[in-house]
Amino acid sequence: MSEDLVILFHPNLDSPSLVAGFGGWPNAGEVSSWVISFLIESLGAAKFAEIKPEPFFDLIQQRPLVTIKEGTIKSVKFPCGAFYSVPPLGGHRNHVILFLGQEPHLHWSRFSEAFFDLCAKVGVKEMITVGGLYDNIPHTVDPTVSLITNDLAVVDRFGGKRLRLATYEGPMSIHTHLLVEAGKRGIPAMSLWGHVPYYIQSNNAKTCLSLLDRLRTFLQLDLDLREVQRASELLDQEVERIVKDKPELRQYIEALEREFLEEEGSPPSKRKSLKTLPQGGEKVIRIDPFLRKG
Numbered sequence: 340m341s342e343d344l345v346i347l348f349h350p351n352l353d354s355p356s357l358v359a360g361f362g363g364w365p366n367a368g369e370v371s372s373w374v375i376s377f378l379i380e381s382l383g384a385a386k387f388a389e390i391k392p393e394p395f396f397d398l399i400q401q402r403p404l405v406t407i408k409e410g411t412i413k414s415v416k417f418p419c420g421a422f423y424s425v426p427p428l429g430g431h432r433n434h435v436i437l438f439l440g441q442e443p444h445l446h447w448s449r450f451s452e453a454f455f456d457l458c459a460k461v462g463v464k465e466m467i468t469v470g471g472l473y474d475n476i477p478h479t480v481d482p483t484v485s486l487i488t489n490d491l492a493v494v495d496r497f498g499g500k501r502l503r504l505a506t507y508e509g510p511m512s513i514h515t516h517l518l519v520e521a522g523k524r525g526i527p528a529m530s531l532w533g534h535v536p537y538y539i540q541s542n543n544a545k546t547c548l549s550l551l552d553r554l555r556t557f558l559q560l561d562l563d564l565r566e567v568q569r570a571s572e573l574l575d576q577e578v579e580r581i582v583k584d585k586p587e588l589r590q591y592i593e594a595l596e597r598e599f600l601e602e603e604g605s606p607p608s609k610r611k612s613l614k615t616l617p618q619g620g621e622k623v624i625r626i627d628p629f630l631r632k633g
Contacts, residue, residue: 340460341453343391350387350424354464355434356558361420361470363442365512368535368543370471374550375439381562384423384437390453392419395443422457433558436463442513450513451520458526465493466521466528467557468514469550473537477595478578482549487515488529489522498556505532536595538588539578544570 340346360366360375378384396418406413420440427434443450458466476483485505486494494502514530521528531553533546548564548571555562582589 341456343394343449343453344388344456345391346388346460348387350385350461351426352424352434352436352461354462355424355436357436357438357458357463357466358554358558359438359440359466359468359517361440361442361468361513365442365470365472365514367471367473367537368533368539368541368546370533370535370543370546370550371469372439373542373544373547374469374554375437377547377551377567378425378437378554378562379423379439382425382435382437382560384425384435386421387424388422388457390420390440390450392417394446395450396441397444400444401441420454433560435558435560436461447513447516451517454517455520455524455526458524463526466517466526467554468517468528468530469554470512470514470530470532471535471543471546472532474534475595476534476536476599477592478536478539478545478575479592479596480599482543482546483534484549484553485532485534486529487518487532488527489518490527490529493527493529493557496557497553500553500556502531502553538591539574541574544574547571 358375358378360371362369362372366372398417401418403418404416406415418441420438423437423439425435425437438454457463472485474483481501484500484502486502487505487507488494518528518530531550533543533550535543535546544567548567551562551564551567554560555564582592
């Protein structure tokens with residue numbers, strides 16, 4: 340077993356599915372970390388293993404967090420990744436493992452060895468990573484969810500939920516590295532990417548809802564998403580309130596809507612490649628997060 344892996348207890352799992360999310364660069368709209376945090380809380384998941392942080396993080400770039408009260412250090416938290424077990428309960432039909440961590444700065448191959456050592460130990464049968472990317476899309480349409488996979492047979496299990504097969508060339512995230520490594524180990528794997536309007540730099544509950552809805556179908560989870568639906572509606576309402584007083588922004592969003600409809604009507608070969616768009620600029624709306632978990 341990898342020296343970077345710490346086992347807290349051994350869960351009783353039967354061929355679990357693994358769902359992983361990462362903070363950092365592949366977490367636009369906080370959808371990756373938010374979706375996994377929501378699942379951990381909603382499904383009553385228990386942490387059973389973690390990956391040691393020291394080999395994988397530049398602690399100057401991402402400093403540990405400390406809690407100090409009345410002159411006394413209460414806790415110190417290093418960036419790391421942890422695994423949580425979810426036995427089938429209620430309407431759940433499958434065992435599930437959740438992983439939540441930060442995208443490592445260093446030693447991706449060594450990180451993946453620890454990651455897949457855990458997968459082998461508990462018999463993971465498939466892996467899904469959840470990511471978020473900024474895209475040149477309007478907030479007024481149903482969020483796009485893109486799929487990258489090493490096994491296209493998985494698409495049918497989404498029960499007709501719309502997915503776009505991704506076309507992309509550019510900088511790589513830890514998600515792609517893990518998909519490649521999963522393929523070497525014979526583990527069916529996929530990444531689901533929620534597209535976030537780049538002019539909304541905030542927790543995006545609407546995109547989170549789209550991802551959670553697809554995960555619920557794929558994994559046959561008994562999930563109550565009403566709270567997320569309400570948060571999505573609140574986000575739309577808040578954006579509309581801001582846009583109402585900004586005619587230039589309204590015109591810009593209307594242009595995005597026209598471009599989106601034109602592209603949706605074009606064949607896949609003619610669609611634009613996915614791009615992670617720059618943050619900032621005059622057309623960025625910053626909205627406080629509505630719903631945080633974890």
